Amino acid sequence: MVECIAFDADGTLWNGETQFCEAQAQFRRLMQEYLNGSYEDRYLEETERRNIQHYGYGVKSFGLSMIETALELTEGRISPEHIRFLVNLTKEMLAAPVRVLPEVEAVLDELSGDYPLMVITKGDLLDQETRFLRSGLSEYFRSLEVVSAKDPFSYSRILRRHRIRPEVFLMVGNSLRSDIWPVLEIGGQAVYIPSPGAKNEVLPMDDPKLGQYARLEHIGQLPEWLEARLLAA
Numbered sequence: 001m002v003e004c005i006a007f008d009a010d011g012t013l014w015n016g017e018t019q020f021c022e023a024q025a026q027f028r029r030l031m032q033e034y035l036n037g038s039y040e041d042r043y044l045e046e047t048e049r050r051n052i053q054h055y056g057y058g059v060k061s062f063g064l065s066m067i068e069t070a071l072e073l074t075e076g077r078i079s080p081e082h083i084r085f086l087v088n089l090t091k092e093m094l095a096a097p098v099r100v101l102p103e104v105e106a107v108l109d110e111l112s113g114d115y116p117l118m119v120i121t122k123g124d125l126l127d128q129e130t131r132f133l134r135s136g137l138s139e140y141f142r143s144l145e146v147v148s149a150k151d152p153f154s155y156s157r158i159l160r161r162h163r164i165r166p167e168v169f170l171m172v173g174n175s176l177r178s179d180i181w182p183v184l185e186i187g188g189q190a191v192y193i194p195s196p197g198a199k200n201e202v203l204p205m206d207d208p209k210l211g212q213y214a215r216l217e218h219i220g221q222l223p224e225w226l227e228a229r230l231l232a233a
């Protein structure tokens, strides 16, 4: 039985990934100029990884990591104009329109009549709240939960606060590590929907929880899947 459905945001309801890829490409072009073509994307990715413990996830964290990487790789030679360019790039990312994924709105419209819906996302509070409001989807949700990490502890805390039993809680998301495994860990249910065109994080044969969650190709299949479960129960 499902009594409450929660959705991940980035890559599930809307697409934030493209924005990061575009910014990454601009940063790459800038660094190639300074480094005579010897720049590799992994330099920025390594800085981002190191910085998660300081800044968490999100656009602001990404912006600070670009500046730090640029300062390190150019050994301080990067010009103030180019630092300003990176600051502006970060602000543009924060102001960019939210690209809601296909069929999302119709699915939320249908499901919100039958279930309380919530969004559980990680990242920066202000950025995620703004995105949530600008998505035009906020009316379908009872609540928005922004957490710094998606681990079993954060999920348990949210469920306790909303007085939801884990066994009737369903999480829908595009990340096995963030949306699926921790929810199964605390006894909840999960539907994994890989985001279109994204590289998979793990191979199914490495997946310790394979068989414990459903996998759908598209969010449009969710209402039918829920219907079938209701009939089977």
Ligand SMILES: [Mg+2]
Pocket: 008, 009, 010, 011, 012, 173, 174, 175
């Ligand atoms: Mg996601």
